[in-house]
Amino acid sequence: MVLAIVMENLKVGYIIEDEVFWAVKGVDLVVEEGTTLCIIGESGCGKSTLASAITGILPPYALTDGKLKLFDHVVINGQLRNYNGIRGKITAYIPQNPGTSLNPFLTVEEHFYYVLRSNFKSDREFSKKIAMEILPKVNLDSSVLEKYPHELSGGMQQRVIIALALATNAQILVADEPTSFIDAHLRLQIIELLGRLQREFKKTLIVITHDLLTTSTICDYIAIMYAGKIMEVGPREKVLRNPRHPYTKMLLETTPILGVKKRLKPIPGEPPSLGKEYQACLFLDRCPYKSKECYSDPQIQVIENSHFSKCWKALEAPWL
Numbered sequence: 001m002v003l004a005i006v007m008e009n010l011k012v013g014y015i016i017e018d019e020v021f022w023a024v025k026g027v028d029l030v031v032e033e034g035t036t037l038c039i040i041g042e043s044g045c046g047k048s049t050l051a052s053a054i055t056g057i058l059p060p061y062a063l064t065d066g067k068l069k070l071f072d073h074v075v076i077n078g079q080l081r082n083y084n085g086i087r088g089k090i091t092a093y094i095p096q097n098p099g100t101s102l103n104p105f106l107t108v109e110e111h112f113y114y115v116l117r118s119n120f121k122s123d124r125e126f127s128k129k130i131a132m133e134i135l136p137k138v139n140l141d142s143s144v145l146e147k148y149p150h151e152l153s154g155g156m157q158q159r160v161i162i163a164l165a166l167a168t169n170a171q172i173l174v175a176d177e178p179t180s181f182i183d184a185h186l187r188l189q190i191i192e193l194l195g196r197l198q199r200e201f202k203k204t205l206i207v208i209t210h211d212l213l214t215t216s217t218i219c220d221y222i223a224i225m226y227a228g229k230i231m232e233v234g235p236r237e238k239v240l241r242n243p244r245h246p247y248t249k250m251l252l253e254t255t256p257i258l259g260v261k262k263r264l265k266p267i268p269g270e271p272p273s274l275g276k277e278y279q280a281c282l283f284l285d286r287c288p289y290k291s292k293e294c295y296s297d298p299q300i301q302v303i304e305n306s307h308f309s310k311c312w313k314a315l316e317a318p319w320l
């Protein structure tokens, strides 16, 4: 088994008004090569920060600690970061908003040229050849090559972005909310496209989402993130059907399921502030199952092979 991503107590923070805010508060996670992992969590829980760490696009002023390894490359080791030969070669980023991620002054053909030139020193002729091979894979024809981004619909722009990520040949693709700027009826199409491409090209795919309903259809594993930590991670069916963290259970209750009539229950309360250090479980204030052991940070509990939870009550799971 080859591991594409290994995180060991990974922390990423920002300094805001002389104070350090750890947006990612110590994450341990491994992703096997050729699998799809969905990272789900509420707004502000650190998903995009984690995505930026993997793809090497953290701002220079970000602080890091712990370790992040991509295949054999240690890219984060404490405060040291080294992404030489990583961006666009090992990892590619599929951003949230295709409209603002494409350069409005460049045609699609020129986008391919600049991406491929920086990665492979390709000339215009070669990059056009690659573009014409890849565009049909994302259900676009070569007529889009002459078009500027504003001449494309949101769904077409997102397909172009995915095609550019594929053109880099990067093994790890990180899609940060790839459907949030797309009409609801196109979301499933884009997610299914990502899933098909992941299988066809044997990529390692990380999809960050709020949209558990559509995104979970293509993933092998689900990680539930809360306030900068991974609360539960495991195979998709296990996490969805046998949630071993109360937050996962409550998050599932906020999500509609096609064909199932149920009352949706919002999660009361707010996530804890990022600026503070906590000794207790981060979910303590919102947890209906809390008891005195929850005032110390839960150790990772092993439910079964590759299914882990950061809750003291994960094994008894009184919410099930």
Ligand SMILES: Nc1ncnc2c1ncn2[C@@H]1O[C@H](COP(=O)(O)OP(=O)(O)OP(=O)(O)O)[C@@H](O)[C@H]1O
Binding pocket: 014, 015, 016, 023, 041, 042, 043, 044, 045, 046, 047, 048, 049, 050, 059, 274
């Ligand atoms: N470049 C930055 N500089 C300073 N603070 C930042 C920066 N990027 C993110 N943050 C802060 O870090 C925290 C986590 O943000 P992040 O964007 O990673 O969350 P997220 O889970 O992706 O949220 P969303 O679902 O809304 O996209 C937030 O409090 C945010 O304000």
Ligand SMILES: [Mg+2]
Binding pocket: 047, 048, 049, 176
């Ligand atoms: Mg985000």
